[in-house]
Amino acid sequence: MSSTRPRNIVIIGGGIIGSTTAYFLSHHPSYNPSRDSITILEASSIAGGASGKAGGLLALWAYPSCIVPLSFRLHRELADQHNGRERWGYREVAVGSIDLRVKKRSEARETNGDGVSLQKRSDDAVKKLQKAGVPEDLDWVDPEAVYGYEEMAGKGETAQVHPYLFTTSMAALAQEKGVKIIYGMATSINFSSSPQLNVESITYTPKPSTTSETLPATDVIVSAGPWTPQLLPRAPITALRAHSVTIRPSRPISAYALFTSIQLTTPRSTVLTAPEIYTRPNDEIYACGEGDRVVPLPPTTADVEVDLKRCEEIESTVRSVSEVLDRGEVLVRQACYLPNGGPWVGETGVRGVVLAAGHTCWGIQNAPGTGLCVSELVWEGKVKSANIKSLMPRGV
Ligand SMILES: Cc1cc2nc3c(=O)[nH]c(=O)nc-3n(C[C@H](O)[C@H](O)[C@H](O)COP(=O)(O)OP(=O)(O)OC[C@H]3O[C@@H](n4cnc5c(N)ncnc54)[C@H](O)[C@@H]3O)c2cc1C
Missing domain, CATH: 3.30.9 (D-Amino Acid Oxidase; Chain A, domain 2)
Structure with missing residues (x-):
């Protein structure tokens, strides 16, 4: 997949997974803000769900082990880079x-x-x-x-962060790099079916309007937490x-x-x-x-x-x-x-649609690893930083 064609990347959900993914997508060397767009589409408020109301424990003995060490290290590096000790209580x-x-x-x-x-x-x-x-x-x-x-x-x-402060900081740092946040509810992912299933756009209802709008998309990251099956009904998430x-x-x-x-x-x-x-x-x-x-x-x-x-x-x-x-x-x-049910991180049956959801009770711990892996998948066509084959969604 060429990284020079213009990309319109839409992330559905501004929880910790969506916000951290926006951070890594916008800090990737292939991202060119004058050519590409990255948008977080959030139905209510950034970190309004579990991501703002979780405990915030990070542990090397968390699961799944294919992503935990990477994510644990990235938490420390993000804190070092952005004064996370002061900004989101990393310690x-x-x-x-x-x-x-x-x-x-x-x-x-x-x-x-x-x-x-x-x-x-x-x-x-x-x-x-x-x-x-x-x-x-x-x-x-x-x-x-x-x-x-x-x-x-x-x-x-073991370490900890304040999840609300971490998530909102990730979203703010992504915005500084050009990421847009739109408040509205995604209602469908639209794709062409010939010659293969290929994502084309997102239909959403902007807040507070009731009239649907369409957002063109070359890539869609579905990180809608427990709401994910409403958009991808076969995603095994409860x-x-x-x-x-x-x-x-x-x-x-x-x-x-x-x-x-x-x-x-x-x-x-x-x-x-x-x-x-x-x-x-x-x-x-x-x-x-x-x-x-x-x-x-x-x-x-x-x-x-x-x-x-x-x-x-x-x-x-x-x-x-x-x-x-x-x-x-x-x-x-x-x-x-x-x-519950995952985490699932990887491509779905529709080209351009990536699932990153279902992170159970370790979503705060595993968000940076997920964000980095998704950014590699989108910009480079493959995940390099961890072997996450076991997290690949199947039949979604
Ligand atoms: C009580 C509790 C304690 C926890 N403690 C820890 C802990 O100590 N350590 C740890 O690692 N993990 C912990 N977790 C787990 C962690 O909170 C979750 O795994 C993580 O927050 C999931 O993040 P998410 O971004 O996938 O989902 P969410 O935080 O649910 O975010 C999903 C977002 O998507 C938006 N959305 C949904 N549907 C749409 C749509 N159609 N259009 C647009 N936007 C949409 C929602 O509004 C929401 O903002 C805890 C969880 C709970 C419940």
Whole structure:
């Protein structure tokens, strides 16, 4: 495929996959802004879905292994190149799995008065934490509640970003190189069928209008997350709703991403729960719970229904593990839909249409690797940086 013919590249979806793909397409040496156009077509807002509401953990032990090391390295390089430590909170973070047995905080207060102080640790409490293997600087969990701790990564194997800030920064850096963002909903991918299936254009409804418009396209990247099957019905991608909260603790706390297993006791029952709790550089913690399929995928990210009861359940569990979190302020209660089933990265049955979606719970980790591979596929006709044959969509 010649890189000198004019290209009109349309990326459907401004989540982390679409935005990072726009970044790499526009930073590729073959891109010539006076000849080629790159457009992100986004139905609601950049990072309005899972990409703005995820945890942001990056790990060398994530999956799939064919793209993880490349993507993990690219995250560090992007942070070095664009001041990502300041701009999107890139930093290394320790990760552990922790076993806790707690009383729901409201009940703990009833029985213990003002809760358990974490700031002044008794010798007994310190010994208990050491026995459980808890690192010394993880000083914001209730020592009485810890029944086990295990490190989940060696030094340099895990890091984190603030997903909303990372995604919007990728889109902004792409715009600086000439990428356009159009707000509107893609409704169909149009192609000629002779002599072979060849993409020609996208039909979309610009916001806030209701009249359809057409965008010519030589290349289309479908990165519409869980909405992808609405455009490519044979794409094996499903949607799972997940709730999360962010809390500002009552004092700054050390950097940890904790995979918890919590036995939570109330006067009426004991339940097992397992929220992930991550500290973030901007003085907040992020916690998410399990997914549900109670409400089907709505038309857009703006229509996602937030079940406040599910947020409160996460919140009250998190508050119970620590006084410093119990006294914290809840900043956000939110929900989004995880794109499950992939990731799928590669050409489809229609020439010029590339699928990049279905990234499961590792889309933040795997976005830069995906973006780089797609940019090579579009500009050079083949992927050079990783062997992603196993991610090729088949029959789509
Ligand atoms: C609770 C939770 C925690 C997570 N934590 C982590 C983590 O710690 N680390 C990690 O690596 N991953 C994590 N993930 C996974 C990660 O968030 C996702 O894999 C990733 O955000 C998917 O990005 P995406 O761009 O494919 O999809 P999305 O973020 O859903 O973006 C798709 C975009 O496409 C747009 N769109 C859809 N249809 C159309 C259309 N027809 N026309 C135009 N635009 C359209 C949507 O408006 C949306 O903006 C987490 C996910 C969840 C739910």
